[in-house]
Amino acid sequence: MPTIQGALGPGFQIVILYLLLSNAGHANDFSYLRENDANGNVWEIRLATASPPLNQIHSWYISAFNSEGHPLTDLTLSISGGMRAHGHGLPTTPKVSAEISPGIYQVDGIKFQMWGEWQVQSELTDQHGNTVGNHEFEFILAP
Amino acid sequence: MACATCHIPEHYFTDGRPLPIVATNTSLSELPTRHTPTVVGAALHRWQFWDGRAESLWAQALGPLENPLEHNSDRLAIVRYVLNEYRLSYLQAFPNSESTLPKLERLPEHGSPLSHVAEYQTNWRQLSGEQRSEINHVFANIGKALAAYQAKILPDESRFDRFVDGLNLPTDNQSLSYLDLHEQAGLKLFISEQTGCIQCHNGPLFSNSDFQATLSSAEIIPEREGRVAGIALAHADPFNCRGIYSDAPDSCDELDFAKVNGIELQAAFKVPGLRNVAKTAPYMHDGGFASLSEVLRYYNQAPMHGFSHNELQPLRLQPYQLKQLESFLVALNSELITDAYWLTPPTPPSQGDNS
Known part of the structure; x- marks a missing residue:
């Protein structure tokens, strides 16, 4: 007779372990992320939940600051994303509802419908359509 | 009818x-x-x-x-x-x-x-x-x-549910008996990275309520069928969430934010739930597979059909593993939780509350 751990544990552990080992540098569980892009801008994500929920539409708060700490403000933020390994995008079309304070943009309508590795691209453009900054967040959504 | x-x-x-x-x-x-x-x-x-x-x-x-x-x-x-x-x-x-x-x-x-x-x-x-x-x-x-x-x-608890509940309740010494070893092996395959079943079949109903191109039918025009057509119809429907007949016109996130174009919407159909799936043959959006074993064989091979967008990957399972997976799916069977009153045909209207 296998133990309780022996019955179900290995299955789940294999999934979790695989996800951890396959991309150890990325967050699995987050309500806050802070990363630098290649140009020294600082990008942050804040969530209202402990981690992005599966199968639920929710909001992200994306902040962007330049290398001197000044907010990248009065710009247009665009969001896209998907699972590169699966060849599909987000199941929704997120919309930026407001710049709620200088350099902090509220993005509504984000949803993830699968466990696994997701990429979310953020781009800030000025009124002429010129790119001021862009960054790709990559993370694992895990059970 | x-x-x-x-x-x-x-x-x-x-x-x-x-x-x-x-x-x-x-x-x-x-x-x-x-x-x-x-x-x-x-x-x-x-x-x-x-x-x-x-x-x-x-x-x-x-x-x-x-x-x-x-x-x-x-x-x-x-x-x-x-x-x-x-x-x-x-x-x-x-x-x-x-x-x-x-x-x-x-x-x-x-x-x-x-x-x-x-x-x-x-x-x-x-x-x-x-x-x-x-x-x-x-x-x-x-x-x-x-x-x-x-x-x-609604479905009642399956043996799988009792198994999981038992694992979370150490005092339940019976928990392991709810699934036999064959079914437990199927469960491990179901949640494994190799099969990826839970990519789409996740959540309480074993469905993410999303849409996936399974490509199981070649008799389809991808640009015109599946989710790509469905979302356009949903937006045009006067009885949708935003319509004047809706009770919740301010809570329409799913409709408001749904993706309306993209190649992954072509020939994509809703991911069905798996509870009691063994009782609902035949399978797929077109009823093209007569049995669960046919469905699993299809996913095991995942032929391309020439569509430009394909997310299916062959499972590469051995025949005995396919049987384990199928036995796990059968373990999702349950009765209905619904009161018998709601399952009894009503009195014909001529004898009822005709006014």
């Missing part, structure tokens, strides 16, 4: 056929192309129909009533039938609506904006805006009543 003509309680609210029977009085020569899904747990899905053309169960319930291949009725005839035969029940369910009921005696027998009968369309066009609105309100309420009933049809 009744809802139960295809959603047969003894067949777990499916019809057991690859494709449904056609209304006997239809004048159309075309045939249905979509397999009858179960009603059990349907209320918990975010989108309805294989292509998600309805984003509520009540909006879904209205579609088959006017579909010439299904009930082949029309809006005015349906509203007339309900208000003539079930007026008291209707007013009890929708109080304070009496003053806005359509004046049936001043209306033609038949009429619908969707009817394939030209005369019925003409009848509808000749109605005033107020008359159409009154009829639509009752029609929408009929959908809401049908949805309220269907929301009661």
Whole structure:
């Protein structure tokens, strides 16, 4: 007779372990992320939940600051994303509802419908359509 | 034709056929192309129909009533039938609506904006805006009543649920006996990275309520069928979440944010739940596979069919592993949790509350 751990544990552990080992540098569980892009801008994500929920539409708060700490403000933020390994995008079309304070943009309508590795691209453009900054967040959504 | 003509309680609210029977009085020569899904747990899905053309169960319930291949009725005839035969029940369910009921005696027998009968369309066009609105309100309420009933049809606990509950409750020494070793091995495969089953079949119903191109049918035009068509229809539906008949027009995130284009929407159909899946053969959106083992064999090989977008990867499982996976799926069987009262046919209206 296998133990309780022996019955179900290995299955789940294999999934979790695989996800951890396959991309150890990325967050699995987050309500806050802070990363630098290649140009020294600082990008942050804040969530209202402990981690992005599966199968639920929710909001992200994306902040962007330049290398001197000044907010990248009065710009247009665009969001896209998907699972590169699966060849599909987000199941929704997120919309930026407001710049709620200088350099902090509220993005509504984000949803993830699968466990696994997701990429979310953020781009800030000025009124002429010129790119001021862009960054790709990559993370694992895990059970 | 009744809802139960295809959603047969003894067949777990499916019809057991690859494709449904056609209304006997239809004048159309075309045939249905979509397999009858179960009603059990349907209320918990975010989108309805294989292509998600309805984003509520009540909006879904209205579609088959006017579909010439299904009930082949029309809006005015349906509203007339309900208000003539079930007026008291209707007013009890929708109080304070009496003053806005359509004046049936001043209306033609038949009429619908969707009817394939030209005369019925003409009848509808000749109605005033107020008359159409009154009829639509009752029609929408009929959908809401049908949805309220269907929301009661839910699956009970399966052996899998008792197994999981037992694992979370160390004092339950019986937990491991709920699934035999064969089924436990199937469960491990189900949640493994190799099969990826839980990528789409996740959550309480084992469905993420999203849409996936399984490419199991070559008889399809990807640019025109599946989610790509369904989301356009959902937005155009006057009975959608944003419409004037909606009870929650300010809570429409799924509709508002749904992706409306993208190659992954082509030929993509709703991920079905897996509870009691062993009782709902045949399978897939077109009923193309007769058994679970056929479905699993298909996913094990995952042929390309030449479509440009394909997310399926061959599972590469051994035959014994496919059997383990199938035995796990059978362990998701359960009875309904629904009270027997709701599963007993009602008294015919002539003996009921006819008024």
